[in-house]
Amino acid sequence: MWENWKVNMKNEINTFSDLLLICGQKNKRAYELVQEKEAFLLDTSIDEIRLKVKKSLDAMKNAIKIGLKSDEKSISKQCGDDCKKLQEGFKAHPALFGDLFEKITTYALATIEENLRMGKIVACPTAGSCAIVPAVLIAISEKFNISEDEQINALITAGLIGSIVQTKVSLAGAVAGCQAECGVASAMSAGALVQILGGKEKQIVHSAALALKNILGLTCDPVAGLVEIPCVKRNAFLAVHAVTAAELALAGIESKIPPDEVIDALTQTGQLMSPLLKECSQAGLAKTKTALKIEQKIFNR
Amino acid sequence: MKQSSLFDIISPIMVGPSSSHTAGAVRLGILASNIYGATPKKVTFKLYNSYAQTGKGHGTDKGLLAGVLGFSVEDVRIKNIFDLPEAKEIQYKFEFLEDFNRHPNAVDFIFEGTQKMIVSGNSIGAGNVEITKINGFSVKLSGEYNSLVVIYKDKPGMISKISGLIQTEGVNIATLVCDRTAKGEDASMCICLDAALNYSVIEKIKKIDDMYVVRHVGKLES
Ligand code: SF4
Numbered sequence: 176m177w178e179n180w181k182v183n184m185k186n187e188i189n190t191f192s193d194l195l196l197i198c199g200q201k202n203k204r205a206y207e208l209v210q211e212k213e214a215f216l217l218d219t220s221i222d223e224i225r226l227k228v229k230k231s232l233d234a235m236k237n238a239i240k241i242g243l244k245s246d247e248k249s250i251s252k253q254c255g256d257d258c259k260k261l262q263e264g265f266k267a268h269p270a271l272f273g274d275l276f277e278k279i280t281t282y283a284l285a286t287i288e289e290n291l292r293m294g295k296i297v298a299c300p301t302a303g304s305c306a307i308v309p310a311v312l313i314a315i316s317e318k319f320n321i322s323e324d325e326q327i328n329a330l331i332t333a334g335l336i337g338s339i340v341q342t343k344v345s346l347a348g349a350v351a352g353c354q355a356e357c358g359v360a361s362a363m364s365a366g367a368l369v370q371i372l373g374g375k376e377k378q379i380v381h382s383a384a385l386a387l388k389n390i391l392g393l394t395c396d397p398v399a400g401l402v403e404i405p406c407v408k409r410n411a412f413l414a415v416h417a418v419t420a421a422e423l424a425l426a427g428i429e430s431k432i433p434p435d436e437v438i439d440a441l442t443q444t445g446q447l448m449s450p451l452l453k454e455c456s457q458a459g460l461a462k463t464k465t466a467l468k469i470e471q472k473i474f475n476r
Numbered sequence: 477m478k479q480s481s482l483f484d485i486i487s488p489i490m491v492g493p494s495s496s497h498t499a500g501a502v503r504l505g506i507l508a509s510n511i512y513g514a515t516p517k518k519v520t521f522k523l524y525n526s527y528a529q530t531g532k533g534h535g536t537d538k539g540l541l542a543g544v545l546g547f548s549v550e551d552v553r554i555k556n557i558f559d560l561p562e563a564k565e566i567q568y569k570f571e572f573l574e575d576f577n578r579h580p581n582a583v584d585f586i587f588e589g590t591q592k593m594i595v596s597g598n599s600i601g602a603g604n605v606e607i608t609k610i611n612g613f614s615v616k617l618s619g620e621y622n623s624l625v626v627i628y629k630d631k632p633g634m635i636s637k638i639s640g641l642i643q644t645e646g647v648n649i650a651t652l653v654c655d656r657t658a659k660g661e662d663a664s665m666c667i668c669l670d671a672a673l674n675y676s677v678i679e680k681i682k683k684i685d686d687m688y689v690v691r692h693v694g695k696l697e698s
Binding site: 217250294297298342 | 480481482483484485486487488489490491492493494495498499526529530532533534535538550552554555601602603
């Protein structure tokens with residue numbers, strides 16, 4: 176099998192169309208190809224690779240568990256108690272979209288708030304967007320009793336989507352805005368969700384494209400330069416956003432613009448985005464009157 | 477293009493809140509203190525630009541100190557590092573500076589103890605880091621490889637002596653960066669290796685005449 180990969184190094188999975196082609200040719204699922212490739216690259220076994228993925232999965236679950244119970248504020252004291260508020264809110268008024276919606280949004284806030292109080296999280300793909308994939312993946316898995324093996328498969332699929340985007344654009348707010356962080360995390364989550372719900376590779380790829388198309392142009396303008404405002408709530412929003420993309424794709428709806436071209440559009444949008452809106456907090460939300468006041472309060476400037 | 481790995485996307489497991497400002501800071505601290513090679517008595521951290529401006533809110537100061545003390549990026553004690561006994565064993569201070577000739581996330585470590593050493597580095601995104609200077613010499617070290625850092629007196633034959641000793645081990649050299657102050661003065665070499673070097677070879681390299689600093693810097697956990 177490793178030999179196969181050597182022969183096929185030309186067939187690297189760098190695009191969504193490569194992926195669909197190779198899956199078709201080899202009659203394999205995306206996650207199977209990825210775990211074989213990783214085992215080859217890291218010179219280890221598939222079991223070892225899956226164990227490493229499980230470590231990330233377990234760390235995600237842990238962050239949710241701890242985060243749900245905490246309302247400790249972040250270093251800046253600006254954030255940290257939204258998860259608690261949301262849980263109390265749902266007790267008073269159950270979510271319109273039901274318990275799954277409650278799980279996804281509270282898990283997202285639990286994780287991202289753990290992140291900003293210096294708790295242990297998994298950068299997925301980044302720390303600022305760390306809550307989207309776990310919220311979707313773990314909420315669904317709990318709701319439908321998904322086996323750990325399938326959760327690992329789904330997390331591998333999510334990672335594959337991120338790495339395909341990354342071959343064209345660096346997943347950093349400073350390079351391409353938040354579309355490349357929370358946006359990509361949302362696309363990753365959509366793909367994972369489609370896989371868990373029984374969708375095929377083509378639907379996985381289209382769910383990612385649909386999610387990405389809808390967040391093109393999302394800027395990165397964090398208040399006071401901290402991964403807090405708007406990042407915390409954005410993680411909850413984009414977790415839910417992933418569900419919409421997955422539902423559409425599962426119904427057979429496709430992105431009219433092919434998925435690889437959507438990545439091209441994201442890359443170009445990132446290049447054209449003003450540098451002032453790429454993580455340096457020189458415009459947008461970060462330069463509002465209130466943001467400046469908050470900044471002054473935090474740093475005593 | 478370097479192949480992107482699954483684990484670039486679904487890891488590292490780290491303490492938040494920022495891969496560049498927290499995890500990157502820890503990793504820089506680990507590399508810098510491995511280069512220093514001993515427990516320092518005192519460390520001065522000079523943080524530049526974005527590291528200086530938003531560092532405190534991201535725990536960059538805590539991360540840097542934690543790294544120097546050998547903590548891993550996922551150690552939840554980092555949050556309270558200033559109160560830990562480990563942190564009370566050494567003296568440290570932070571300076572916050574602006575210098576737009578430097579990288580947005582740049583830091584200098586000034587180590588004092590048995591010897592003085594200045595190590596400079598940058599956090600270049602997604603938790604990746606680079607050490608750029610040691611005592612003013614240009615180096616290139618990312619923690620991706622096991623590396624050998626050598627500072628020595630510039631004279632003919634030094635590169636072949638060192639690489640010859642590495643070759644006796646059968647270890648492949650991935651990259652090699654050399655720098656010097658002037659002909660016949662001090663020079664530095666930073667060698668990235670495909671495997672770790674044996675202790676005995678490192679000792680042999682140390683015994684070559686006119687070696688000032690020889691450090692084997694281990695690969696960072698990913
Ligand atoms: S707004 Fe910027 S800092 Fe916040 S999550 Fe998005 S990319 Fe990261």
